[in-house]
Amino acid sequence: MGLGARELMAKRAAEEISNGNIVNLGIGIPTLVSDFISSGIHVFLHSENGLLGIGPKPKYGKEDENLINAGGFPCTAVQGASYFDSAESFAIIRSGKLDITILGALEVDEKGNLANWIVPGKRVPGMGGGMDLAENAKKVVIVTTHTNKDGSSKIKKKCSLPLTAKECVSLIITELAVMEVTKEGLVLKELFEGTTVHEVISKTEAGLIVSDTLRMIRYE
Amino acid sequence: MGLGARELMAKRAAEEISNGNIVNLGIGIPTLVSDFISSGIHVFLHSENGLLGIGPKPKYGKEDENLINAGGFPCTAVQGASYFDSAESFAIIRSGKLDITILGALEVDEKGNLANWIVPGKRVPGMGGGMDLAENAKKVVIVTTHTNKDGSSKIKKKCSLPLTAKECVSLIITELAVMEVTKEGLVLKELFEGTTVHEVISKTEAGLIVSDTLRMIRYE
């Protein structure tokens, strides 16, 4: 059985993670990334609520109500994990010790601006730790569907929703493509199997520079 | 055998300490205060280097090189003591949780200004934690000899040495008298046995208001 679009995006995002990395995964598709991190590397997953070293989901009936990930679900802690308060938790992010964060988006634009916390008048949940992560993680990877349900592009020339952080995104992974934010603009670097450059461009509001080394992503 | 002048001052200073108080004692005469704290009350002594709950001096040969008071000498920790880092140690002071600090002085004046950290060109050790303590302890008690070796008064109209903190002192205890800093000025409240109002006034540069309730301190 092949992977669904969400899993394909998560699997591709996981390739951004290297040995020894400190990683924070947002809720939604980013949470799936942990299933695809190579078992050959040592990675510490950071949870905003005060844990460095999230482990696998506990077995049914073995949940600990005081050991919960930032998404609100029971987790475990790996060997070498540590607990700390919320100030220390965000100190790790703000001081640049977080190598990579993988987040969702409402909109992301050519300059790497990110909007993912509010739709004024409609959906006002608050930013939680999102602004801290977007502003101060060393590398911000966005995993998002390429378009909204109405077909409009989430990859914009300029974000129209209130920003989470300015010029913070490095890489955008959608179900169609992988795009890198560069000084020259958004570079289309990889296509998922089954799509074409033409389709990606037609579904993208932002300008796209097609990379000389454009490659097709094939997962068996 | 009667107490010496240093011990008398320390004993009087100890009377300022109440049950449940968090107390920081400076080096010199203030250190002696701990010997005179009533055994009937529970007091936590704070040490700048990261200990709340200094205990008695350890027995000879039982010293622990990693358990040291802020003066650099081995100490012990009482039941209920805690260790913390230097930021947390000074947070306790700055947040107003330190009920009382007892410090020495080079000069103190009518307004409660304190100078006790530097004699420019002569003695420049640095302020250590003195400025934090003087500025932010709830009550600052000064224990000092009334005069310098040359007979000049340490209780000044206006401090001439660089200040440690402005208008911070509540009470001054010397080998002659106890003086309170009030909005009206320095109030002479108590005399140690063997001295007179006249002697205190003659040895004090600052103006003194003699309290209506002036009392003589008598320790058997």
Add this chain to the structure above:
Amino acid sequence: MAIENVFGKIKEVDEAMTHINDHTVLMYGGFGGVGTSPLLINEIVKKNVKDLTLIGNDSGFPQIGIGRVICNGQAKKMITTHIGSNPVAGQLMTEGKLEIEFSPQGTLAERVRAGGTGLGGVLINVGLGTVIEKGKETIKVDGKTYLLEKPLRADVGIIYAKAADPFGNLIYDKTARNFNPLVAMASDVTIVHAEEIVPLGELDPEEIITPGVYVDIIVTGEGGKWKWVWEQEN
């Protein structure tokens, strides 16, 4: 071993609750309800005090954590980072019945720490170029721009701890620590609900997270326990 209440901090819940009244500015530990005291939340709902200003990480869930107080209509204002898990909070905000001030999570943590450690403010880059800038002073330090974030303090803080000794030294349990040690420092009256009260000297001085100097009242007891969302799903 009997607990000696030598500092007078161990009290009945009723006595602790006299500090929480209409208009109290209340800070609470907890993250999605984890690390929020069920006992104290239950008492606050029972006492039904009104016009509270709440300061804490999030609005919990409708039946979990501070969410119970919000759903009971007891808050007029919140300073928080996220209300997405409690639709009632969003509804009250939309209806103009609950004023919400959003602060990024790390910024909220530092603001509470600043209040608790006697700082006049902290300079933070999070929120630059966003609506979070609004109404805030920007300050340049060595060529970099920051927002001046002001300290937060509360009249009363409610804390959930794994164990307390009679002086109020506290240890926490795993991710139930979160905002609790910060709230403990930043409240004029800090009320701790400890799962267990242990004799003085039983907590390892190296392990103590909150020194007792920050704790005013210690209570213990069952009551108010909620069912977690993940329990309901199972």
Add this chain to the structure above:
Amino acid sequence: MAIENVFGKIKEVDEAMTHINDHTVLMYGGFGGVGTSPLLINEIVKKNVKDLTLIGNDSGFPQIGIGRVICNGQAKKMITTHIGSNPVAGQLMTEGKLEIEFSPQGTLAERVRAGGTGLGGVLINVGLGTVIEKGKETIKVDGKTYLLEKPLRADVGIIYAKAADPFGNLIYDKTARNFNPLVAMASDVTIVHAEEIVPLGELDPEEIITPGVYVDIIVTGEGGKWKWVWEQEN
């Protein structure tokens, strides 16, 4: 149980010392030498690097702690709170050979913490109306005046810990903790001298003071131990 060096952080002292060179800005843990690594101080003296900028609580004693580095003429500048226990430091200052910037102790701690936690600065009331104001911006917040104190960071930080695991999680010993956890956060390269290296998972996650994320290099070993002043007096 064998220690697996899975993160590559456990190194020989010689390799660690390649990071400390002429002109290095060096931060050190310790208070009167307690909590300063004898091993790393000894290596710095042996390597005899020059023109160091030193940031730490105090100047130690002539034969104890950072004092050994100062007495060996290796420092051009210090940011510290107290040099009274090391007459050589005062003498070098008077002779113009050592520049000293004094910072109140709590302020120094917060400046190092600010550097380590990515704050642009902190507002502190300590030093108002004193010479400490000199050259500093004053900022009013809600009617109260504070000094803007800038963050401090270093090229290299040297830490003394009771135990480290291979990820660099650290615990400390009693009052030897002091500035160490702050220095660990605020240094580009953090070198830990651990009394003991233990397997991953052996340190209780609740007890860890410095998460390994802040640690780059872990060394262990004897050497350089000094005699304390109180030992000399006995």
